[in-house]
Amino acid sequence: MDFMTPRFLARRARVALALASFVLAPLDGVTAQSARLAVRLLRAENLAAARARLAAGDTTLAPAYARLLDDAKSALTLGPWSVTDKKGIAPSGDQHDYMSFGPYWWPDSTKPNGLPYVRRDGQVNPGSRGAESNSPSFQKMAGTVSTLALAYYFSRDETYARRASLLLRTWFIDSATRMNPNLRYGQAIPGVTDGRGIGLIDTRELSSLADAVGLLGASTAWTTSDDRAMHEWAREFLRWMRTSPQGHEEANATNNHGSWYDVQIVALAYFIGDSALAEETLRTSTTRRIERQILPDGRQPRELERTRSLSYSEFNLEALTRLAELARFTSVDLWHHAPAEGGGIGAALRYLAPYADGTRTWAGEQITPADPLELLAPLRRAERGLQDTSLHSTLQRIPPAARASHRSRLLYPDTP
Secondary structure (H helix, E strand, C coil): CCCCCHHHHHHHHHHHHHHHHHHCCCCCCHHHHHHHCCCCCCCHHHHHHHHHHHHCCCCCCHHHHHHHHHHHHHHCCCCCCCHHHCCCCCCCCCCCCCEEECCCEECCCCCCCCCCCEECCCCCCHHHHCCCCCHHHHHHHHHHHHHHHHHHHHHCCHHHHHHHHHHHHHHHHCCCCCCCCCCCEEEEECCCECCCHHHHHHHCCHHHHHHHHHHHHHCCCCCHHHHHHHHHHHHHHHHHHHHCHHHHHHHCCCCHHHHHHHHHHHHHHHHCCCHHHHHHHHHHHHHHHHHHHCCCCCCCHHHHCCCEHHHHHHHHHHHHHHHHHHHHHCCCCCCCCCCCCCCHHHHHHHHHHHHHCCCCCCCCCECCCCCHHHHHHHHHHHHHHHCCHHHHHHHCCCCHHHHHHCCHHHHCCCCC
């Protein structure tokens, strides 16, 4: 490999610049920093440790930090997005109601008007991502806010916090642009239904947004009024999730949809201060999901039924490992929870571990290319939760450059 190529030199320069700018940022002690961070999914002590190591000139974390800053600088030009931007309007007639369409549903070519739509699992209908849907905008907003909030936390550059705050206000708070706190019209199927419980998968990154708000807490850009309004929105959305027919439908899902439902319930419950609801969900609902979804050998039968069985197996583990991290604040140990005959999150991770090597062939059906990096964050969470040395070996199967620059390197830094 030629280490003097323009691409390599440019990357090295970005890493050096990132470290130099970081050293200039004022830092508090690690303990004081982590104590002030209102995060639950992320580990406050890990973030504080990564920040201190960067300030000390630790080059092992520098590639991930440089990439985060690159992403954040690009994010400054994105958005803002609003639920009211869509070209269509929900059946309620209220432009503030979120609306999206089932991605795997297509016009029936045997019908003159194509209705009702028919399902093709794993094949995304581009129309479901079109201008009439709020789903693409929500996903972009959530990812952009998370990037900007992390960049603000590590750099203390208020520019990032101001943009993140604007995006949050536009989607959740400002009366002219805010989303009504419900998903009544999520993942509709033309000719079949105006909305389904499955639509709740669209807002799964509310769990990340809750932590993003926590990361913005020290910024002057995110005001007390903003924080109060955001918490009120979350409280109303959580109430809707728990009382609506769509919420009940998703709560009863026995695959990744049920797991992601729990992620949102627990994350939002913690966000609004209802730790009792968070613990009750983890102790009763989530433990049952782990027992029923994962076989003793680690297979996840409901995900293996899909035409993208590897991707969905990884997707469900992303949700379950988030829940295991959220359970740190309770006496429920989801990392080691399993029926007497075996199984659990550890077994599922070990079953999928060989496929962190992108050259390994998956035996099940997978109609689209799988991304080995989808396992990176769950594996790094599990390194701490399970204390399983075999998982560290699994991480080494992922290309070193990808591992070094991946954001999870900052969120879950290993021992220097």
